[in-house]
Amino acid sequence: MARKRSLSMIRNTLLNYTGQAYAIVIGILIQPFYLGHLGAEAYGLIGFFAVLQTWLLLLDVGLSPALVRQVAHGRGMQGEAYSQASLLRSFELILLPLTLLSSLAVYAGSGWIAGHWLNVQTLSPQLVAQCVSLMGLLVALRLYGTLYRSALQGLELHGWINGINVFITTLRYFGGLFLVAEVSQDPLVFFEFQVAVSLLETLLLGGKAYLWMDVRLLTRFCWDTLRPVLPFALGMFFTSGLWIVLTQLDKVLLSSLLPLRDYGYFSLVALVSGGILSLVNPLAQGLLPRMTMLVAEGRHADMQQLYLNANRFVCVLMFPMVAVIAAHGHDLILAWSGDAEAARWCRPVLVWYVLGAGLMAVGSFQFYLQYAHGQLRMHVWYSVVSALVSIPLVIASAYLFGVVGVALCWFGLRLVAFLIWPAIVHRSFGDDLHAPWLRDTLQIAALSVAGLLLSEPFYALLARSGGRLSLLLALATCGLITLFLVGVGSAPALLRLFKPSHKPSV
Incomplete structure (x- = not known):
């Protein structure tokens, strides 16, 4: 079974x-x-x-x-x-x-x-x-x-x-x-x-x-x-409301502060960073019901192993993409849209939103632990504190520094949350969770940076002409080299994802 x-x-x-x-x-x-x-x-x-x-x-x-x-x-x-x-x-x-x-x-x-x-x-x-x-x-x-x-x-x-x-x-x-x-x-x-x-x-x-x-x-x-x-539903409603405030307040403010034409360009940034976040959704759709069932059956060790394996899988899939987009955001928008004005406008904004989206996607796994156990009290307090800190900072950044200030603020908030919150959640559900989670995450991030640096000479050679086709080829090559290095370096951990547990269901 x-x-x-x-x-x-x-x-x-x-x-x-x-x-x-x-x-x-x-x-x-x-x-x-x-x-x-x-x-x-x-x-x-x-x-x-x-x-x-x-x-x-x-x-x-x-x-x-x-x-x-x-x-x-x-x-x-x-x-x-x-x-x-x-x-x-x-x-x-x-x-x-x-x-x-x-x-x-x-x-x-x-x-x-x-x-x-x-x-x-x-x-x-x-x-x-x-x-x-x-x-x-x-x-x-x-x-x-x-x-x-x-x-x-x-x-x-x-x-x-x-x-x-x-x-x-x-x-x-x-x-x-x-x-x-x-x-x-x-x-x-x-x-x-x-x-x-x-x-x-x-x-x-x-x-x-x-x-x-x-x-x-x-x-x-x-x-x-x-x-x-x-x-449980009301807890989800409350935390979802705070989560939407944390992730969407900047977009609401900018929809009023920016001319609608510029907001159209900003929508490209939101689409790319949202695409990074959406990489987690397919796994979550299968992961959450399965983690919940394992908790209901009392198989907590199997649930935690599944949690760690899923985190490795998402990091291997996502971090190379985040690295390439953050490094070559201007060329990506230019090759994608063919609009030089859109590429110029997005360049100083996209890098921070993409990096922040990567951190947020990894941070979502701590919520999955709480969801599977049906215990959302910690998540509620995290959302409340985050909202109290984030709302004034995002509003001030929007009105004082414009869209670039909002992007930097958004990334900074995601970075602080990543450095503090996972350790707190992991220690609440098991002393042996945080160390392997952090080791896997940092190792894959380091391999992604190394892959990006290794691919830079190939990127510069292929993108030299500046045409859309050459840029797409350069981006694809850079991404594949980075993904290959990450995949090879993480192969032993990835293989464990496909090794089914033989422990009988109870």
């Missing part, structure tokens, strides 16, 4: 990375075409929607992560009596008034956002207001889509989830590209198309969740099923 579960964990992780990698690669490839066809100011609206969506996802009030954990925990505690159908229906009904009110609030405030918050220069305020009003509907659909996806993650239906993700990603990006290239460059038409795609996604995910959890039309709200889940 243990061997089967370990192999299933590897299969789920590979499925999640395949689906997530496809979404990231397609998004990265298509976004510059959006910028070229829509213009920097209209593209800034897409960046603003990403920020607005992140903040409005707080309306989930912790239901989605709580649903993943409850479904997974119920599978680990097979004798536990609870109804998956009534749990999902109860969550749906809680979410209904929240999504309705949020959509109406965005619609009512769209005129003010267009006329007073965003620094619109060429687009008409009426057009911008119409686009913003559609953003509220988009968020409502994605809230329900996230809820249904969480239910399926708890059931570990990762193959089906990623199949739908690939289909929707293809439709959303390639359909959107065809729309702006051949049909209309009107941003309102673009957002209307996105609403249609999100509606289809929600229906597909909801239909699958209903089928597997046996949700029927007459399934009712059940307080007895919901009550044990609420403390």
